[in-house]
Amino acid sequence: MLILRTLSRGQAMHGFEIADFIQATSTGILQVEEGSLYPALQRMLLKNWINGDWGRTEENRRARYYRPTAAGRRQLERELERYARVTRAISGVLALDSGGA
């Protein structure tokens, strides 16, 4: 979800940019091994949620730039909605808890 959300901002990004962006925006709270990004990207490629095209970085290095497909965008919407439902439910339960105390 995070990857899709990151990519759906518009411009295509390569692996390091994605990892860096997620780290930066989550202010370093979400810390995972960065390598796990790559199986995740491959899984999404396989499911046709994203496309990966080889391009050049600013320093003229070869890198694969990922962008979401239409199916990927729909998937993101579904996931965001599910996430919203869950957080609503959780915050509802939490609110009940604090109200009762």
Next chain:
Amino acid sequence: MFRRLRSWSRRDAESAGIAEEMDLHRELRERRLRERGLAGDDAHFAARRQFGNAALYRDQISDLWGWSMWERFLQDLRFGARALAKAPGFTTVAVLTLALGLGINAAIFSAVGAVMLRALPYPEPDRLISLWEENTRPLSAAAKYSSTGAQAGSAGAVTRTTVAVANLDDYRASGAFEDLAAYDLAPLNLTGNDTPERIGGEAVTSNFFSVLDVSPARGRTFLPEEDKPGANLVAIVTDGFWRRRLGGAENALEQSILLDGKSYRIVGILPPGFQSPLDLGLQSKNEVYVTASYPAPLLASRADHEVNVVARLKPGISVASARAALSATSSNLARQFPSTNQWIRAAMAPLRDDLTGKVRTALLALLGASGLIVLIACVNVANLLMVRAAGRRHESSVRMALGSGRAGLMRQLLTESLLIGAGGCAAGIALGMALMKALTAIAPAGIPRIESAGMDWRVFSVSAVIALATSAIFGLAPAWQASQAKPVDALRTAARGMGGTSQARWRTALTIAEVALSLILLVGAGLLLRSFSTLMGVDLGFATDHVIAMNVNLPKTRYPDGAARLRFYQQLEARLRALPGVRSVAYANRMPMRGGWSSGIFLDGDQGRLAQPDFQAVNPGYFETLGIPLLGGRGFGDQDSASSQPVAIVNLEFARRLLNGGDPIGHSVQRGPGAPKIVIAGVVSDIRRSGKEGDIKPEVYLCAAQTSLYPVVLADLAVRTAGDPRSLVNAISNQVWAIDKDQPVTGVQTLDEIIDAAISQRRFQTLLLAVFGGVAVVLAVIGIYGVLAYSVSQRTAELGIRVALGAAPGTILKLVFQDAGALIGIGIVAGLAGALGLTRFLETLLFQIKPTDWRAYGAAILLLSAVGVAAALIPARRGASVDPMIALRQD
């Protein structure tokens, strides 16, 4: 799926790409960290730490795409191929065995498919019905008991006949059929510009093509009024005829052709490939269709069964309900017209079944036999696989002890089996194609549509499924067993040189099954061989050597009556007798084995003494030409003429059946009340008119000079020659043309060729089944040898100890032969039971041999025992020659 496949084909590039991405990532991270102030090496390692285990992630990705599965499979495949290549003997035998079984099966399956399974080449063929009539009157009983009339249908030999034209409307009114059409062979003499030619043709009712639902490619079908008497003469020709005789001319539709001396206007040209049900898939080709204008007497007659009938069921009507409607109709007709229809019953079958009916049993028997071959081959391969797996227990346990997984081990063994299966399948299909060609080449004429047989996807897939299933199941069983064994136990038993007992039991059972199946095939082949040799030994009663026969069909337009035809034949006889090399000349309505005529008669004016003998009109030279000896009275001579007393010659069977063996000379027969009395003047010996498989029937030979008294047409000529009869064909034809240059000569065959053609189908079946039996024996020998050789090699140590303890070589031989004897003995007993059960189905294919013929069984048992013992010989001698020192040191 597509992405997966694409990624598989480019997996190396993909992996490299992913590695590159990961490298870039770490590099960028390192640089970022260094920018934040970390020292060189620290930044490098921190970046690596943060990234995690790159190799692990790469493996994850590779699993994700399914590459690793493929990689492992390829590895198994390579390993399997190497392992098989190291055992070339085993591999060759296994692959060849499978190939033999599958090849034979594929060829037979294709042939049977072409003949029996493929749909007829007409639209909605399942609705097409063949219709005929059956005469249920008991043949001889009618003569003996007709006065009491009480024996209705008792000795009922039902004879199938064609349909009486007058009954057609009633059958049409039964309501089951959309329509029904009559058709019959009508060979015609084509004359005109080219050489006169006798062409195959059919006389059909005007709705014939609409019942078949076939439209001409050019022109039109017949109009309803065109099959009425006096209508314009029109013809529809095949595409082949149009190209061959009319040069494919565009204006052919306006042309007329001369058929039997009359001018027919061509109104339609059929689409290419059209064949009438009468010659569907046969070599003979009917090329011209004319309308059948049945004369008024025939249209009114329910007694003259003349035409073939094809009907199209109404949509939604089942065969069973149509049959019920038809049988109700024939019951009605029997009540309404007892004199003609009392014994007549309408019968029907789907057209396809009717066409294949005659060869159905034979083909099914062949299919069954080839199925048995496949079974034997599969059993053999299974056996070989199990022997091999058992032999590799040691290897398996070592590999397992060294840590390879059970799953991996099984996968490896299974891959090997599948390799053999795939190899066998490919070789089998190749062999099948070759066999298919051979089969259609040697197939006798008369098996409909066999030449259209070809491999199709069904054959391929059936073969592939059989091959892969066998190799998978029987590769899996030992693989599973091997993987079940605890490495320690396995190592220990392997060290002792013993096969697993359960495996040994399996192998024994499989070999017994193989022996049993082979016996069934051998018995079947034996029965057919016995039938064939019995048939060859049958005396026809006439001499077939040095006789050439041919049709000289004189058209009615030029030879309107019996007298004209007789004149032609008498002239021809005189001319032919003058030819050098001609011994004698016969002419008749039909020569033996070339069709005939039978008619009801009564004896000595007593209308109660009815019979239905064969009738022939023959010239005086007939008996000499065919070598039929005169036993009493006189032959025909110059004194017999159209104006003298009608005379006949009968055979012994006539006297036996109708006169209780008394002397027939002086008795008389009549073909109907008021018909001339025909006095019997001579007796000749019996012949089998319809060939070796036919019965001896009562025969009445009429005098050719008196044919104008009878409804019979002289049309067949036979010449006995001094030398090769074929060499005189041109000379004889020239004499015919010297009398009438427009007269075709057709159906030229020596009597030997006719006899040969008549038995060709049986010879074909017998040959195939004998070959199958031979293949089965070879496979069984391989099986027996394999099991015994293996068991001897496994028992080397045991045998060594026996020898060391003083066992004579003879004792060891006996041991091995006991094993062999048990295998063969039990197999034979099981096979006997199977054979007794299955050969019943061969009954209709047998000639004067019972399915339980003890000679066939005895020969099969002897042969199988002999080859079984021979197969045991080598392993037994190897066992007996075991050197105890070597044997005991082996471990």
